Amino acid sequence: xxxxxxxxxxxxxxxxxxxxxxxxxxxxxxxxxxxxxxxxxxxxxxxxxxxxxxxxxxxxxxxxxxxxxxxxxxxxxxxxxxxxxxxxxxxxxxxxxxxxxxxxxxxxxxxxxxxxxxxxxxxxxxxxxxxxxxxxxxxxxxxxxxxxxxxxxxxxxxxxxxxxxxxxxxxxxxxxxxxxxxxxxxxxxxxxxxxxxxxxxxxxxxxxxxxxxxxxxxxxxxxxxxxx
Amino acid sequence: xxxxxxxxxxxxxxxxxxxxxxxxxxxxxxxxxxxxxxxxxxxxxxxxxxxxxxxxxxxxxxxxxxxxxxxxxxxxxxxxxxxxxxxxxxxxxxxxxxxxxxxxxxxxxxxxxxxxxxxxxxxxxxxxxxxxxxxxxxxxxxxxxxxxxxxxxxxxxxxxxxxxxxxxxxxxxxxxxxxxxxxxxxxxxxxxxxxxxxxxxxxxxxxxxxxxxxxxxxxxxxxxxxxxxxxxxxxxxxxxxxxxxxxxxxxxxxxxxxxxxxxxxxxxxxxxxxxxxxxxxxxxxxxxxxxxxxx
Numbered sequence: 001x002x003x004x005x006x007x008x009x010x011x012x013x014x015x016x017x018x019x020x021x022x023x024x025x026x027x028x029x030x031x032x033x034x035x036x037x038x039x040x041x042x043x044x045x046x047x048x049x050x051x052x053x054x055x056x057x058x059x060x061x062x063x064x065x066x067x068x069x070x071x072x073x074x075x076x077x078x079x080x081x082x083x084x085x086x087x088x089x090x091x092x093x094x095x096x097x098x099x100x101x102x103x104x105x106x107x108x109x110x111x112x113x114x115x116x117x118x119x120x121x122x123x124x125x126x127x128x129x130x131x132x133x134x135x136x137x138x139x140x141x142x143x144x145x146x147x148x149x150x151x152x153x154x155x156x157x158x159x160x161x162x163x164x165x166x167x168x169x170x171x172x173x174x175x176x177x178x179x180x181x182x183x184x185x186x187x188x189x190x191x192x193x194x195x196x197x198x199x200x201x202x203x204x205x206x207x208x209x210x211x212x213x214x215x216x217x218x219x220x221x222x223x224x225x226x227x228x
Numbered sequence: 229x230x231x232x233x234x235x236x237x238x239x240x241x242x243x244x245x246x247x248x249x250x251x252x253x254x255x256x257x258x259x260x261x262x263x264x265x266x267x268x269x270x271x272x273x274x275x276x277x278x279x280x281x282x283x284x285x286x287x288x289x290x291x292x293x294x295x296x297x298x299x300x301x302x303x304x305x306x307x308x309x310x311x312x313x314x315x316x317x318x319x320x321x322x323x324x325x326x327x328x329x330x331x332x333x334x335x336x337x338x339x340x341x342x343x344x345x346x347x348x349x350x351x352x353x354x355x356x357x358x359x360x361x362x363x364x365x366x367x368x369x370x371x372x373x374x375x376x377x378x379x380x381x382x383x384x385x386x387x388x389x390x391x392x393x394x395x396x397x398x399x400x401x402x403x404x405x406x407x408x409x410x411x412x413x414x415x416x417x418x419x420x421x422x423x424x425x426x427x428x429x430x431x432x433x434x435x436x437x438x439x440x441x442x443x444x445x446x447x448x449x450x451x452x453x454x455x456x457x458x459x460x461x462x463x464x465x466x467x468x469x470x471x472x473x474x475x476x477x478x479x480x481x482x483x484x485x486x487x488x489x490x491x492x493x494x495x496x497x498x499x500x501x502x503x504x505x506x507x508x509x510x511x512x513x514x515x516x517x518x519x520x521x522x523x
Contacts, residue, residue: 049434071522078436089431093247103435108230150435 001027007057017043019213035210082151086163090135097131121149141172197224241448251421258417259457262410273399280392292349297374415512454509
């Protein structure tokens with residue numbers, strides 16, 4: 001499903017973020033990406049939804065060859081890859097409903113279908129009753145749920161979560177984890193970069209440890225493995 | 229693109245204009261002020277130009293034919309005048325026609341001079357190929373037989389031609405400079421309004437919007453801002469021009485001078501200002517978001 005082989009990424013400022021990385025992630029897996037700051041985690045994640053392009057090597061997501069992907073085709077890749085960020089990245093001027101609907105309007109779906117699906121995903125994240133509110137009227141955990149609802153509205157095959165619990169208190173973080181588990185159970189691949197050792201150690205999944213731009217450890221049901 | 233997407237883009241751009249109230253207002257004011265300047269200068273300079281041409285064209289050499297001249301002499305004179313270098317046309321105007329002109333301009337009182345009382349001369353009206361050659365041709369005409377008198381503006385006319393040439397060139401330079409300033413100012417203001425929304429564009433790209441899906445609402449919004457911004461100076465200029473035209477034309481009645489009539493001048497000016505507004509508005513926003521689309 002996601003395949004990277006012999007990937008290098010050197011930024012124009014001379015920093016080599018990814019240094020000969022190989023990995024393969026199958027459809028439906030739940031993968032934690034851990035590792036110290038500056039080890040290449042973010043770059044690794046960004047290469048999956050093509051915010052960054054490797055300098056060398058191949059990256060494949062489904063049928064998309066990301067290295068040779070024309071800029072014009074990027075939007076079509078992103079419709080298969082939902083992304084959730086630490087800082088939520090909701091559109092501040094749109095209501096909860098509009099934020100989620102936006103991801104579907106982009107695909108020119110018909111309004112009936114959009115309405116049905118938006119309410120469906122908002123129900124899934126437990127915020128159906130807040131459709132008319134604006135992001136700044138919600139708590140951090142609620143905003144992250146909206147961001148997740150938006151990311152899965154188009155039923156992507158992959159959901160990337162870049163430190164989704166980074167800004168949340170522990171209790172809220174567990175709520176987000178439950179939600180991601182549920183989405184994973186429906187068959188969506190989840191790739192989650194995190195610094196939260198408690199989550200990684202308690203909800204066991206495959207762990208990819210990125211260090212010095214490589215996969216230093218690839219362990220099924222692995223531990224977080226770093227001192228907190 | 230599906231029809232409902234078109235509808236969505238239009239609705240979205242209107243919503244954005246309202247939600248970004250102050251930014252929209254700033255952009256519209258910038259467009260309005262610059263186009264008011266550009267439009268007023270164009271109207272002013274084009275009319276100065278028009279008056280200049282009127283004055284220049286008004287300068288023709290009037291060769292008065294000696295009363296002693298027989299018809300054959302007169303025809304010979306016409307031939308010699310036509311034979312002079314740089315002469316474009318020679319028109320004969322008999323003393324009766326001259327009197328009719330005077331009566332037409334100054335009133336029936338001059339009707340008293342009808343028939344044998346007519347004090348005027350037969351006249352050849354000589355036009356030169358370019359106004360600058362007037363003096364030279366006039367001098368040559370004076371030396372011909374049966375010429376009683378040669379009239380033209382003299383050194384005043386010469387000076388006038390020079391001044392008019394300068395005015396014209398300066399005018400063109402000012403208009404071009406103003407249009408450039410307008411383009412720059414409007415594009416820049418729109419860029420600032422869009423800069424404040426770059427995260428929005430980034431998010432749109434991340435959820436899989438194509439560049440054109442993002443671009444359309446901005447394009448329409450820019451065009452609307454340009455249009456609304458242009459409508460303000462267009463109304464002001466139209467009102468002032470129409471009022472001013474009537475007033476000034478009253479003063480100018482009976483002279484050779486006239487302002488450019490509102491139809492077609494004002495209509496063309498309005499069309500030009502509106503298109504400048506719309507085109508710069510939409511192009512300005514299209515160009516401004518280009519940088520942010522590369523996510």
